[in-house]
Amino acid sequence: MTTATEPLKVKDFKSTVPPTWCPGCGDYGVLNATLKAFADIKLDINNTVLVSGIGCSSRFPYFVKTYGMHTAHGRVLPVAAGVKLARPDLRVVAFGGDGDGFSIGGGHVPHVVRKNTDLTYILMDNSIYGLTKGQTSPTSQTGMVTVTTPYGSPDNPVNPLAYCLTYGATFVAQAYSSKPKIVEDLVKQALNHKGFAFVNIISPCPTFNKINTFDFYKDMIEDIPADHDTSNLQAALAIALRAKQGKVPVGLLYKVEQPTLLDRLGEIRKKAKASPDYDINVIIDDYRP
């Protein structure tokens, strides 16, 4: 490790495990930019847990030197929440893909969001199931032809940004893996946010998604206007819904300060007059007839 005076670098966070992603995968850009963000905030590797689900992007924790959990498909958020609620002193960051987060794990998102659980959630969205070699995902566009949808997908995509905003997320941002500076900046802001912070990162899959390629996004990516009021939910929703016009807004959509789940659990402990030396005999005696 470097000494405190030297700035930390990406290599200080990289594990010895080389990424398993295909050449050209958008996730490389996300990894590199995220590690830069880690270096910038001087992340403490011994007190950080990266949690992921299942999928290409969920291999993320292996490539980083911190503690981590590579869990079950779709369960990244409740596992990460458990770590954080039991160990508020740890920094807990959740990683995953669009299938993991919005299909099999989609039922957890509203609850982690509405509780303002103290987590950072970085989602790499490639609109395809890569690890199973190319099936339609919850963010794939209607009509997409894949091996399981040879006549075109009958399903409409979810809008991850609008989804989180409407459930009450306190931090919602979108980035694009080809714009590493923006990824780094938004991940850093998310890491510094108190409460649930969601960063959706468009991260194309060059192997299995021949539609949503880097070329495809070239004219769709648009910066969120500098004068956007990030505390205005209606304005943030309007930006999220730019997807309907075929646009992919990049930047911070929404950020507000609200009590987090840990804050509220702290209030509960206060009401219960919590004490590490609480005498269990008081409870036992309460059950005397």
Next chain:
Amino acid sequence: MAQGNDLIIRIGGEGGEGVISSGDMIAQAAARSGLEVLTFKTFPAEIRGGYAMYQTRFSHETILSEGSGFDVVCCFNQEALDMNRKSLRQGNALIYDFPGGDIAEEQNIPGVHCYPVPMTKIAKEDLATPRSKNMVALGAIAELYSISMTSLKETVQEKFGKKGTEVVEVNYKALDAGAQHVRQNIKKADPFKMDPGTPKQDVIIISGNEAVGLGALLAGVRFFSAYPITPATEVAIFLARHLPKFGGNLVQAEDEIASLANVIGASYGGVKSMTSTSGPGLSLMQELIGMASMMEVPVVICDVQRGGPSTGLPTKHEQSDLFLAAHGCHGDASKVVLSPEGVEDCVYLTVEAFNIAERYQLPVLLLSDGSLGFRTSSMKKPDPKNIRVENRKTVSGNGEGFERYALTESGVSPMAIPGTPGCAYISTGLEHAPSSAPRYTAENHTAMLDKRFGKLKDLEDYFGATEADHQDGAQLGVIAWGSTIGTLREAVKIARAEGAKVAALYPKLVWPLPVKALNAFGAKYKKILVPEINKQGQLARLIQGETELRPISYTIYGGLPFTPRQIADKIKEVLK
């Protein structure tokens, strides 16, 4: 039933009529006056309407089970009378709401002592508090069977004191009116009564579900997550009140998958963690139980079994999750299943569940059941100083050479708790090398499965001897699990008193089976009988598969526990 020393009183009525609350009060009052009590309730899955029943057994000695039938039944309405008429035996007493209530006709049942008490009429007309009908009935019962009125009033004060003296007075008046009616109008002809007990200082009265929560606190639980489900919710309700006092966190998760996910994350963080559920929730948890087993994360899951499959019989009794607990989830997953016999076990086996989870780093399931979860029973007050608590092996230091899944002699590898410098590792559901890096080679998968199962090789000895009740010259040995154990204990007493020679084995560790104890027991007795409440004979089949025993399976599956009489009769039948 022995008069003056063992009495079973049943109260039946419509859900919402105060059957359960009056039953709770009579049990509390009796325990307060120094009697042992054990309750049994059934109620509909709906909040209002339908038949509800609350039965309390009183004794001066330790009570082993719900008993066989009842001595006294108190019927609040016609439905309750209809439901219980066929169970009435020669010499029983029937107290019923008449005249002026739901029951239209005066009862005259041959051989049964019938006591009409106009509960509705007294509550409505004399007292002008129609809702106090159940208290009128309680007053009558107390007067008839010498349940201490003082204790009953103290219980009322404790329960309603917060609502003000007026509410307390209304209830006192109703109790007195019921008692007075009996004194003035009823000539007691049955022999039942409870001799007063001596109030004890070292007793608590607690439900099975609350006892699980108490056990968890004694073991040092500091994180709990669950999803509401009948009949397990009271575990969460108990801990929701008390866990925060110790600085712990409890959350209600969005579903049972999330609750176990929460618990696994929390335990990975180094904190003792638990969830509780019933069958449908346990079904949902299967994938993550396998993950906890693979990641070697200690977790405790309490399953309060109910009638299944699917939504099944949410409020009824069944012991049908043993296969799921032992063999559920895909792949070969090592885990441990314990099952408590009674309320006291709910405290101490929960502690043991944590100890085993921590020692062996795996999921431990505690299989309670609906009748035990809802049962309130008196038990000796636990002394926290006498509780042995085991904690997981962890590493400290700089982490040099640390391998999370190191192949050790015991099979247990010390854990690094996040925050430990230099020991960062990725816990994974993928098959992994000792270092925790994914590795799928034949040698590694074989070695790791052998490790995860091999670490349990000393479990039977660690858990402790399986209690056996031997009898010289007996040809038959009976083995029960869970709350059927208490029933079997009593059945063995009855059968022996009636001349049968029979032995019994009471395993609390039900997976992996205590094979040594079972084989030793089986070697002594020619025939083995396994009574249990499920269709397939789940324990009998596990025993058949794992041991040299070839048990006769005896199953009932009607949503109710066995009575001691049923098992005693079966014992005699098998011995014929």
